[in-house]
Amino acid sequence: MFDWLETSKDNAAPSEARKLFINGEWTPAAGDTTFDDHNPTTGDLFAQCADASQADVDAAIAAAKAAQPAWAALPPAARASFFYKAAELFTERQEQFVQVLIAETGSGFGKAMFECSLVPLALREAAGLTTREIGEILPSQVPGKVNRAVRAPAGVVGVISPWNFPLYLSLRGFVYALALGNTAILKPSEDSPVSGGLMMAELFADAGFPAGVFNVVTTGRDGAAMVGDSFVNDKRVNVLSFTGSTHVGKILNTACAQAFKPIMLELGGKNPILVLEDADLDRAVDLAFFGAFMHQGQICMSADKIIVADKIYDAFLEKFVAKTKNFVPTNPQEQTCVIGPIINDRQLQRITALIAEAQEQGAKVQSGGAAQAPFFEATILTDVTPEMRVWNEEIFGPATIVVRAESVQDAIDMANDTPYGLSASVVTSDIAMGEMIAERINAGMVHVNDSTVHDEPHCPFSGFGASGGGGKWGPKGAIQAFTKQRWISTQRVPHQLPF
Structure with missing residues (x-):
């Protein structure tokens, strides 16, 4: 297990930077480019992280695309076992996750513990989602016809996550999609690349997830738009999952509409x-x-x-x-x-x-x-x-x-x-x-009789207006967001045609 609290030095060589996680391998960015991740309390360098290029993002998308069919074809119990193992490992490692949240994002101990408490719940909800009903038999007006509404994984999901609850909100952005047979590429915030992405990559690798199922690309602030554009415009990416500011969410939503690509949004609130x-x-x-x-x-x-x-x-x-x-x-x-x-x-x-x-x-x-x-x-x-x-x-x-x-x-x-509605x-x-x-x-x-700040992974989390909308976070909403539905009809008994 990596020591994620081992702070990089100002003179660290690029090879010592926290690497990208692509196709099951830890790899430096093309050109060995890096960016600095600072402790917000002290201003000290917390870590140097690989600054992904377009080539790196393309490689991650290719890996996710290649891995998706075999991942979706696994029996539900096999997929579920990986999530249960990840939950078990996370519980063993929770203390280090808490300490990294404190050092990298300025989380207080109570907040970090609260955030970590949601992670095993979400992982186990994801495991249960693998056997959730995702199809329907619908009646027909035509004698002898059977209508089936069936769902299949959407494919590859591009995920962009924020820095404020980086661990849980990154996980929520992709974990149910994975459970449903999709694969994912996560781009965490440049302010929380370790707690918001790289630590989870290690966790999922150690839990045995197959190569390419989950990939993490980190970039500095200047590279964020490049990743967003790639997720929107690359036809190999089928759905976007974004949690962040209303301003950026509006840009991505508009771009996805022009590309006829679905996007899940959770934005700001008043x-x-x-x-x-x-x-x-x-x-x-x-x-x-x-x-x-x-x-x-x-x-x-x-x-x-x-x-x-x-x-x-x-x-x-x-x-x-x-x-x-x-x-x-x-x-x-x-x-x-x-x-x-x-x-x-x-x-x-x-x-x-x-x-x-x-x-x-x-x-x-x-x-x-x-x-x-x-x-x-x-x-x-x-x-x-x-x-x-x-x-x-x-x-x-x-x-x-x-x-x-x-x-x-x-x-x-x-x-x-208010224009919001979260x-x-x-x-x-x-x-x-x-x-x-x-x-x-x-x-x-x-x-x-409770606070506005409340979340339970199995409940539908969503907002209206400038807060996002268009989908529900949580297991049930994930079925709508991360699967594609088809209507398949079978005429079991020949019927009279009009001509």
Whole structure:
């Protein structure tokens, strides 16, 4: 097993870089080109990684294409055995995965453990998917005819994954596709190539997955577009799987439409928590804090907008601010870390500018509000209006807004005042009321008396509008996304033709 925590040196030779994983082999990039992967907390070099060229991506696609027929032809139990073995190995290696998430992405210990807890669940769900029913017998208006709707693997899946939950979101992007008989090429984020891709390549290789079934190509920031273009335009790639920003997702979605190629998207969110006047105040504060500040707010499901009933607004805000001020930015190597570093300078500058602009336009900072590079303080804004960018844009950092709702309808209207539609929550003592309100919120996932940040691998994970849509993440949605359906009819008894 590789020591993924062994940090590369500034003068490391290209041959010492973390290599690409293509067709079951660890290989350097063509030309031995590399890029640097930095620890976001210290700025130190975490690893040097192979910077894939077009030739490398082509080789990975060719390997996946060649491996797919034999992989799909394996009996379901044989395919399932690889996923069970990977789950077993992951459990043995979980501590190293946790430590790499902390060092490479600035994850706190609790966040890293939460992310790792989802991995064995997803692997075992994938194993179970190999024997899930994927066909139907349909009635016919024609006597003696049998209609079958049958499904087969789509083929090769190109996967592009993000840095914020790199391990789980990379895995989710391809694991169900593999279970259904597809093969995959993963391009992880340049900010998390190790935890988001290369460690999984080792895990899958050690679990015995055949060569070419799963491939990983890493690139620096400048190479990302090249990989995306390859996945879109190469006819050997049949489906795209993308988790990331709405901006990039829109570009890929448009390109895929022009190429008549399906794409699975999970993008950003502007996720509200509705706190009704009968809510348990302390519980509501805890849920809002967790939803807003888990992993420094760098989660697509983070609670950007806390909508509180007028009757309890002042009491809620006082308690929420008091709790937030207790949590200062901390090195994620400390197990008590809650507010860790921002992933890179670009994102830190964006958050800083967004908060400063809101203040200039009249928003008030109740807590935090300042950068302490590489950190940003846990921030609460009030007096935010719909004209401000911070009302409409995903923050993707440790900041949230708290707004007053004059009525339940007012709260629902503000929750739905967004181009996004990923996650939401309703906090109330009246469970029936909470469920009825949940049905009126325009989001793919609504959690009553829980945080907006919640995922279970077997449940349908999806959003509306600028949050993606067009498919459901999870085993059942994967059947729709990663298999192609055919209608095959058989006329068992000759019938009278009209002429």
